[in-house]
Amino acid sequence: DKGVNDEYEPLKNLLELSKQILTENDRGGYTIPAKGLYPYQWNWDSALVALGWATLDEGRAWQELEMLFSAQWEDGLVPHIVFHKPSPTYFPGPEIWGTVEQPMGTTGITQPPVAAITVRKLYEEGVNKELAMQKAKELFPKLLAWHRWFQTARDPHGTGLVATLHPWESGMDNSPAWDEPLHNVPVDPIPPYVRKDLGHVDSAMRPKQEEYDRFLTLVYRFRAVNYDCTKLYFLSPFRVTDLCTNAVLYRANLDLRWLATELGENEIAEEIDGWVEKAHKAFDTLYDAEAGMYKSKDQLTGKLLAAKTSAGFLPLFARVASAEQAAALAATLERWLDCVKSGIPSYDPEAANFEPLRYWRGPVWAIINWMITDGLRAYGYEDLACRVEADTYELLVSHGISEYYNPVTGAAAGGKLFSWTAAMCLAWLS
Ligand code: 9WN
Numbered sequence: 001d002k003g004v005n006d007e008y009e010p011l012k013n014l015l016e017l018s019k020q021i022l023t024e025n026d027r028g029g030y031t032i033p034a035k036g037l038y039p040y041q042w043n044w045d046s047a048l049v050a051l052g053w054a055t056l057d058e059g060r061a062w063q064e065l066e067m068l069f070s071a072q073w074e075d076g077l078v079p080h081i082v083f084h085k086p087s088p089t090y091f092p093g094p095e096i097w098g099t100v101e102q103p104m105g106t107t108g109i110t111q112p113p114v115a116a117i118t119v120r121k122l123y124e125e126g127v128n129k130e131l132a133m134q135k136a137k138e139l140f141p142k143l144l145a146w147h148r149w150f151q152t153a154r155d156p157h158g159t160g161l162v163a164t165l166h167p168w169e170s171g172m173d174n175s176p177a178w179d180e181p182l183h184n185v186p187v188d189p190i191p192p193y194v195r196k197d198l199g200h201v202d203s204a205m206r207p208k209q210e211e212y213d214r215f216l217t218l219v220y221r222f223r224a225v226n227y228d229c230t231k232l233y234f235l236s237p238f239r240v241t242d243l244c245t246n247a248v249l250y251r252a253n254l255d256l257r258w259l260a261t262e263l264g265e266n267e268i269a270e271e272i273d274g275w276v277e278k279a280h281k282a283f284d285t286l287y288d289a290e291a292g293m294y295k296s297k298d299q300l301t302g303k304l305l306a307a308k309t310s311a312g313f314l315p316l317f318a319r320v321a322s323a324e325q326a327a328a329l330a331a332t333l334e335r336w337l338d339c340v341k342s343g344i345p346s347y348d349p350e351a352a353n354f355e356p357l358r359y360w361r362g363p364v365w366a367i368i369n370w371m372i373t374d375g376l377r378a379y380g381y382e383d384l385a386c387r388v389e390a391d392t393y394e395l396l397v398s399h400g401i402s403e404y405y406n407p408v409t410g411a412a413a414g415g416k417l418f419s420w421t422a423a424m425c426l427a428w429l430s
Contacts, residue, residue, distance in 0.1 A: 010397045015430055018399060018422035019298075021361075022052055025419045026060075030067040030084060034403065037200040039347065041068060044248075045081045045420050047114035048367050051121060052423025055430070058126050063136040065115055069142045072105045076149030078115070078142075079106035080168060087259055090195040092216065098223050107218075108227030109169045112248040113150065116143045116325050117303040120255035123262070140263055143256055150249060151275055153229035160275075160282030162249060162416045164242035165300055166218050167211070167234055172244055172360040174207035176347055181298045185214045188221070198316035205357055216239075241297040243286060247314035250279050254319065283320045286329050289305070292328035308332075308348040309360075310368050316375025326379040330360035333372070339368055339406040342391040344369055347406065356408040363404040366392055366424040373428075393429050401425065 004176040025032045030041040031049045038045075046068045053061035069201035071082040082093040083105035096241060119139055154162035167182060168172045195208050207215075218238055226233045233239070253276050276377040286294045288304060293312040295304045313329055314320040321329060328369040340356075347354055347362050356362040369392045376385040395405045395412075401421045403414030 002276060011430065014396055014401070014425055017418070018052065018425040020129035020399075021401060021417045021422035022049065022419060023424075024057070024189050024417070025057075026316075030061045030082070031064060031419050033309075033420065034418050036089050036347060037197065037403075037415040039089050041082040041084060043078060043082075043111035043215075044114045045132050047118045048420045049423045050118050050294065052425070054122055054126070055426045058128050058131060060121070061118075061122055064129065065118065065139060066135075068115065070141060071102075072142055072146065073102060073106075074143040075153070075228060077108075077110055078113070078146045080111040080194055081107045089196055089200070091193065092219060096192075096216075096219065099227060101195050101226060109166045109223055110146075111127050111169055112171050112245045113146060113252045114248055115139075116147070116252040116256040116259070117248070119143060120259055121260065124292055134207035136259060136265060140256075140259055140265070143259075144268060147249070147256060147272075148254060153235060156233055158278070160278035160280075161241045161246050161286075163233055163239050165222075165236040165239055167215060167238070169239075170311075171242055172309070172311060172346070174358070175213050175309050175311070175360045176298045176351070176353060177242075177305045177309050178238075178240070178312070179307070179363075180305060181238055181240050182211060182214050184300070185217060187213045188217045188222050190216050206359060214251040219378075237300075239299040240284065243294055243296045243311040243314055246279070246283070247311070247318040247320070250276065250283070250315075250320050253279070264313075280320055283315060283318075286315075287321075287325055289328070292332040294325075294329075302413065308347045308351070308373070310344050310365075310388050312373045313344070313366075313375065316379055317371040319337065319375070319378055321379070323379070326381070330376065330379070330381045330384055332377075337387065337391075340408050342395050342405065342407055343388060344372060344391075345407040346404075356406045357413055359404070359414070362407060364392075364395065364407045366396070366421045370428045389429070392424075396421070396425055396429065 011134050014322050033042055042065055046064050050061045052063040053064055063349045072078050097107050099106055099108050099363045123132045123136045150162045164170050222232055253272050257269050257272040288295050293308050297304050335350055337343040346360050347363050354362050369388050373385045373388050395410055398409055399412040402412035402416055403418045404411055
């Protein structure tokens with residue numbers, strides 16, 4: 001009847017559009033995040049986009065991960081961007097990164113390790129079980145090498161939590177959490193450069209020049225030592241315990257452990273147990289009970305970073321929060337949602353420097369909404385999960401499939417026809 005069709009039509013159109021976006025952003029085995037703005041393969045984008053591909057073509061979903069891991073470094077690092085083919089529309093490209101010793105053009109830093117979470121999902125939910133077993137077996141040692149790299153290169157003192165050495169590694173580049181630690185990075189006399197992002201989207205939606213100068217300073221300092229992972233931790237003037245990376249890694253370790261058991265790798269399962277146990281204890285040091293929120297930390301000053309960001313809810317996705325902490329997070333989240341038209345804002349909407357349009361300083365990101373929703377459900381906050389899900393659906397139906405959204409007006413912002421938002425539509429909202 002008409003009522004049912006009215007509700008069904010927009011979803012059908014959204015799914016059609018999502019499929020079209022992934023197909024058009026497919027560059028032959030890997031998916032670019034968005035035409036023009038991001039013309040290469042990005043690490044956590046691909047792992048999330050694979051979830052979308054899985055609803056259309058399982059083989060293609062596995063291939064997305066294979067292409068990403070084909071660029072893995074000998075030391076275990078899986079780079080944040082893989083420059084499969086040259087493109088003049090993005091800065092900084094391969095010539096700036098200059099990772100000459102690697103088999104393939106890549107950056108020399110990483111991103112939140114979503115891949116193991118995806119592999120478990122594809123393995124568990126895939127229809128083609130034979131393919132799933134074969135691919136999981138092939139990818140398992142590569143995932144393990146990356147997770148081991150995190151333990152050694154990024155936590156050499158064995159604290160249980162890993163360090164993030166560049167805002168680009170956090171995936172939340174200009175988060176207000178990085179204001180202070182980034183401000184402490186002295187700007188070096190770097191070669192003059194021209195940003196290309198501002199040719200694609202309005203500058204009001206992007207990081208500022210003073211942030212880019214520091215982003216580039218860090219790249220040149222890392223490049224000077226050939227991205228040697230035994231040196232970077234000690235020399236980087238930016239070193240934080242990022243909640244997003246650590247929460248994603250924690251969850252990814254749980255899923256990698258699950259895969260280890262499935263594949264009969266019991267000793268490796270025990271090794272991962274050790275990491276998880278240590279991280280579990282250490283996570284409490286990031287919890288601010290007064291704020292009802294987790295916070296990132298500046299490792300160089302030892303201080304918790306004051307900014308309350310959406311990454312603060314990700315310990316729910318990780319399953320590392322206690323029941324009491326989860327209740328406090330749910331209450332904080334409800335308060336945030338009451339302040340905006342559509343959630344989840346990436347930054348505390350009550351903060352004086354909340355910017356609803358500027359990238360990670362306020363806008364809503366569908367991928368983060370998915371992670372937090374998944375966490376809310378695991379802790380029994382079904383109504384709140386449904387509220388976030390409904391907000392996300394409404395944003396996509398009314399404003400199209402974009403990079404992110406203004407939480408105050410709902411308007412789409414950033415890059416258009418965006419792959420990971422399309423993937424969330426296929427894998428989650430349908
Ligand atoms: C730098 C591709 C990436 C995402 C990040 C997001 C943005 C790049 C940029 O785009 O970062 O890596 O140039 O702004 O912050 O999370 O992976 O979508």
